[in-house]
Amino acid sequence: MKKTQTAIIGAGPAGLAAAIEVAKAGGKVTLIDENGRPGGQLFKQIHKFFGSREHRAGTRGFNIGQQLLKETEDLGVEVLLDSPVYGLFPDNIISYLHQGKEQGLQAEKIIIATGATENPLAFPGITLPGVMGAGAAQTMINVNRVLPGKKILMIGSGNVGLIVSYQLMQAGAEVVALIEGAPQIGGYGVHAAKIRRAGVPIYVSHTVKKVIGSNEVEGAEIVALDNKWQMIPGTEQVLDVDTVCIAVGLTPLTELAWMMGCEFTFVPTLGGHVPKHNRDMQTTLSDVYIAGDISGVEEASTAMEEGRLAGIACSESLGLYSPEKAAELKRDVWNRMDTLRTGSFGEKRRDAKESLIKQSIGGLA
Amino acid sequence: MRVKKHPILEEDTRVPDAIIIVDGKEIPAKEGEPIAAALLAAGIRKFRYTAKEGKPRGIFCGIGRCTDCTMTVDGQPNVRTCVTPVRNGMIVETQKGLGRWSDEQ
C-alpha cells in the first residue's frame, strides 16, 4: 500500500493552507480531493475578502486560491485529484476511489478538511427544478459561467445570501427579492447595502410559503412572520421568479471523522455536530486533525488560519518543529484568528469555539 | 444562458467545442464543463423524474452531495451531472425513477 507522512483530505482553503505548512516544515504531504481541480469553494468567491491586510484582505477569493495553489506547487505537495475518500480505517488507512478503482493510502497523520454542505429548508415546492442552494448557483455563474435562471428569489440574509445575490446580478440575473425569517439581516451591512443600491428589496421577518410551478419554478409566495415566527395571514405576496436560491446556513461534512471514531459535540452556532478538538486542531484521536468548516462553519479566511494551525501542530508532532518554534508559529496564527473573530459578528463564533475547545480538552488523550 | 462578459471575471472566450446528445437532441457543450452546466446553458432544468411519484428534479447542491441532478449517461444510470465532465458525443438521458443500465434486460 502507498504510504505518506501526512495525508490531508480536502484541497479547499483549509486543506491547502495545512499542506503548505507541513511542506514548509519539511514534511511529506499528500493532499487528496474528490474534484478535478483543487481549491474547494474558493474559486467561486469572486468578491474582495474582508479582514486585515495580513489576511490579504481586499484580495478576491479566486486570486487567493491561485496564490495557494502556486505555493503548494512550489513546495512539491503531492495532490491526488478526482479521488473521493470513502473511508478511514484503523492504522490510519485511507480508502479512496480513483478512475473507478479502490486505492489505499496509509499515513502517519491525517488532517480532515472536508468543509461543509448547504442546508435545505422545508417548504412546499422545494423539490421543483429551479430551487437550489445559493452555493450551487454561485458555482454555476462564477466557475461554470452559466446562469441557472433570470429572476431570482434569495432566501436567507447571511453573508452567503447577500454575496450570492450580488454576484447573480453581476452575472446578469435580476434578484427580485431577498427574504429573511429573522427580524434582522444576518450578514454584514455593507454586503446588504450593495444589493440594496442595486434595487433589491430585503424583507426581514418573511419566509417562503410555497414555490409555485407544475414542472419547474414559475413563482414564489412569500409571507410575513410575527414575533413568534408564525405566518401572518393576509400578508402573502406572489413574486414573479424562475429560480429560488436557499442560503440558510451550512452543516459540517463530518462523515469521515465519525467513521474514524472521533468524539463529537453538538454546537448549533458552528453548524451542528463537530469533532471535539483542542487548540492545535487535534481531535480525540491523536493522529487525526481537522481544519476549516468541518470544525465549525465559518469563513474561508478562518479556514485558512485553522489549516495553518493544524499543519504546524501536525509538523510539531512529527518532530519537524521544536516545541518552542511551533509555539511561536501557532501564537501568530492564533493572533490573526482572534482578530477575525472579533466584533459583534465574530464574537459568537469565538465564544462557541472557545467553549468547544475547553470541553474537548478533558476528553483528549 | 451563458455568462460571457462579466465585470470582474475575464470574458469567457471558450466556445462550445463538443456536442452531447440529450434525449436524442444535439446540445452544444464545452469539453470538461459539468454536464449540468451544459444543460442549464441550453435552458434544460429537468434532469430526472422520481421513482415513486414521478416528480421532476434538477440541480440542487451543485457539489456532488445531494444526487438530485443524476441522469443516465452513456447507458449508466445515476450519474451526478453537476460533477461529471462533458466529453464529446456523450449520450445523456432524462432518468426515470432509479434508471436502467443500457445492457439490462
Next chain:
Amino acid sequence: MNKGVRYTGMPSLEELQNSPGTPSLERIEKGSVAFIECVQDIPCNPCEKACPFGAITVGNPITNLPSLDEEKCTGCGVCIAKCPGLAIFRIHKNYTDDTALVEFPYEYYPLPQKGEEVPCGDRAGEFVTMGKVSSVKNPKAYDGTSVITVEIPKEFYKDVRTICRKGMK
C-alpha cells in the same frame, strides 16, 4: 423610517451622523471629501493603508469603525476601490454653483460611458435624478472595481450613491 442597516440594509441618517467616517458639514462645504459609510464593527482594515495621506484610521481592535481625518483627506478618491465592502464614496458638493460630484464603486456590466446621461439612484436603488457621467476609472490596481463619478444637481448630494442598475439595460 429607516431603523438602521441591520433591518433595511441601508445605514440610517443617525448611524451615518454618528459614524467617525462621515465628514462635518463645514468640511463638505470646503471641497471634495470621502464619505465612509461603514457603520458596523466588522474585522476589516484595507482602507487604512489605502489612503496615501493617512486620513483613515482603524487601529486596534480591527473592528473599530474607520475614522476619517477630514483635514488630511484631500478628496482624491483612491480609497473607494480598496474597500472590500464598497462602502466609501467621494462627494464634491460645491463642484459648480448648481452641481455636485458623487463618486462611487460600481461592479456591474455594462459600464456607462463618460458624458452619458444616466439615472442616478439612492441607497435603495430608487431613482433620484438624472446625472452626467464625468469619469469612469478602472485601472488594473482597482482589481475589477470600477469607480464612476456623476455630476448631479447639488441638492441630491446626500442621496445619490449609485447609478440605477436597472436603468442601465
